[in-house]
Amino acid sequence: MNKSILITNVTLFTDPGTPLLDNHWLRTQGKRIHSFGPMDTVPRQNDAILIDGKNKLLMPGLINAHNHCAMTLFRGLADDLELANWLNEHIFPAEAVHVNPEMVYWCSKLAAAEMLLSGTTTVADGYFYEEQTAQALLDAGMRAIPAQGIIDFPAPGVPNPKDNIAAAEAFLSAWQQKNERITAGIFAHSPYTCSPETLQRAKNLAREYQAPFFIHVAESRHEQKIIMDPQGTSPIRHLAGLDLLDQDTILIHCVWLDAEDRRIIQESGAGVVVCPQSHYKLASGIAQVTEMKNLGIPVGLGTDGSASNNSLDLFREMDILAKGQKVRTLDASAMPARNALAAATEINARILGFSELGRIAPDFMADLILLDLNQPHLQPCYNADFLVYSANGADVTDVIINGDIVLRERKFLSLDLQETMQMVRKFAAELSGKAEG
């Protein structure tokens, strides 16, 4: 395969450390970025697909480092509730009845459609029936790190918790080598829903397969109270004591940390992913991202699932990440726009184990998005800050993943959007019908 795409007359945002480059071209070759430069050096390229980038901005596709894609079905079902109540009284009961393989496939595909239309090209997911999510994200054209859920309760597809490790291993072994766009992982739900033994077995399984290991941790005050004991254990120290922290571990949330927790994370090499809109909506708190960053901990960004946010638009998430750190510290320089952009691109790539993703550079993966700059809310354009503070996902016009065009002028080449929405509406009608009856 020798496919090539040539984008001309475009404004380039290569990475958060580089100023915008006006009037440039970029060429892909196969699945990678080949080269780019100013328009007076544009190559002749007779065999390439041509895209006119006039009045558009070309940037790396955004990376969503934490989602539960299939939970689009539960978006808006139970808002304005705190985490424990939301989870135990609403989400877990709804999941017990309404999660099945077909639901996971279509509701994950809906999430993929929403993410692609808002410029996300890679997503890390954690849920059950994860082979369905993997297939949906693969079919939708995305790059993905689907991770099979492990929890010590009866779960969708794993009615007996004793089978949870075996189910995860079956997923890893089926999906580890299946497609270059899919990296199979493990998602242990949390220290308060998994026993120490389950956590250790889950991490050992991940180590055996050299797979990424995700876990929710230190999300709420409530969790902190459960895990804290008179010996001074915290959720992070609990995980560290079980030898779960290393460079392939991704700690999701990390809202409630103390200085000792941060030191442990920093020494372990583990990555952290914050989900600010979910933390706000569930009243969990504002993570101390600036303090973690100052220690050198890589802190990435995720949306969390649609039931606790309720948007998968990473542009919106970057904005709230940056603004939240400012208002928390009462320091307007606490998180500049470029740091939020880095979190959703190159830092997320690093945390998720991709060495050639998250910026525009020769030989990096051709995961790229175009935004329409010719809109009133993006005028004027003095620098790239607008990507955080003014842009939103609806500004995205085109998406390229692994060198393939997936979305062109907001029309999908990779999925049937009307069919996908129709299927999710069917599941939603069943859910609300049962809720009413």
Place this chain on the structure above:
Amino acid sequence: MNKSILITNVTLFTDPGTPLLDNHWLRTQGKRIHSFGPMDTVPRQNDAILIDGKNKLLMPGLINAHNHCAMTLFRGLADDLELANWLNEHIFPAEAVHVNPEMVYWCSKLAAAEMLLSGTTTVADGYFYEEQTAQALLDAGMRAIPAQGIIDFPAPGVPNPKDNIAAAEAFLSAWQQKNERITAGIFAHSPYTCSPETLQRAKNLAREYQAPFFIHVAESRHEQKIIMDPQGTSPIRHLAGLDLLDQDTILIHCVWLDAEDRRIIQESGAGVVVCPQSHYKLASGIAQVTEMKNLGIPVGLGTDGSASNNSLDLFREMDILAKGQKVRTLDASAMPARNALAAATEINARILGFSELGRIAPDFMADLILLDLNQPHLQPCYNADFLVYSANGADVTDVIINGDIVLRERKFLSLDLQETMQMVRKFAAELSGKAEG
């Protein structure tokens, strides 16, 4: 004039206290809402303009209770700085050179375009050369409360501060009766930029003309330190001592209040407008909206100007308003979605003095917007919470103001968008050229 619009097959959101009404129709008559009902009662209406609302939601136009429209020119010019530095080192110097009548007209028109495309039908503005803003908002088809700025420094159009009250009076007398869509007002910049005498003269002028009186107050810790004195005066007590607070006074920001300040505001009948994204971005703080609301103070919502937000999308603002109150109080029920919707509709209408605006009801003003529901990020739709947590301004397809269609399928009937953006780009090039040279 007997014009009428009939919208059919639509989902109606009449107000935050009423569930969504599926498959309805609504008819306008002249500048008002005439009637609405379920589709099996749809009237024959041969002379009406017909709009098919299938897969759309019809709701009251949003109201932006605080903006500095012309500051679109300064969007992105100086980000990630705290209020005093941002204002004194960047914004005031740029304004001294680059604000002129033509700039105010076109940059305000750009703001109008952005607001209309994101569903805002009414805006309260405060700036200089306010007659230009008034004209731009009038030309763009909006309902507006433009308020002439008063400040004890040399200001655009008012080089000698001794003329600031006279300039404001000239504006009021020229615009008070000019058009039914325009309500002329007074905007005193703040207690730290206006002397007590200026503040009292400004408020007396507003009283004389029965005009709304806006003032920035209690925005930052810095302001609080300046105004606080050993006798215990706070910015609010300072204003109350000057007899500035009554039902026609709108207090903008109110981030730093104590219980006594809140009691004074509540007794005065004054309205409060918060601008959460601006408060976050300038690291001012999170206003105690829940506490004010519990006292019965009407708390509305504004975006602030484009230089400190940097978006005029009120959907985004409602989302951050609700989520910010939850995370500040660590109580996920602190501000439900419906309260954020009320702030941007019926509460803002009340604060700004409109008795027949901000909800869908017979004889209310026909200021209406349509949203496209047939999009993945709005699936499924169990209730109206999605308007706060999932929707964004780009979902708006049609805008009706005062019974006139202003935007149809995202195309303007009221202004030339390309001309407007081109004019603002010209001013921006002059500004950044000078900054570079």
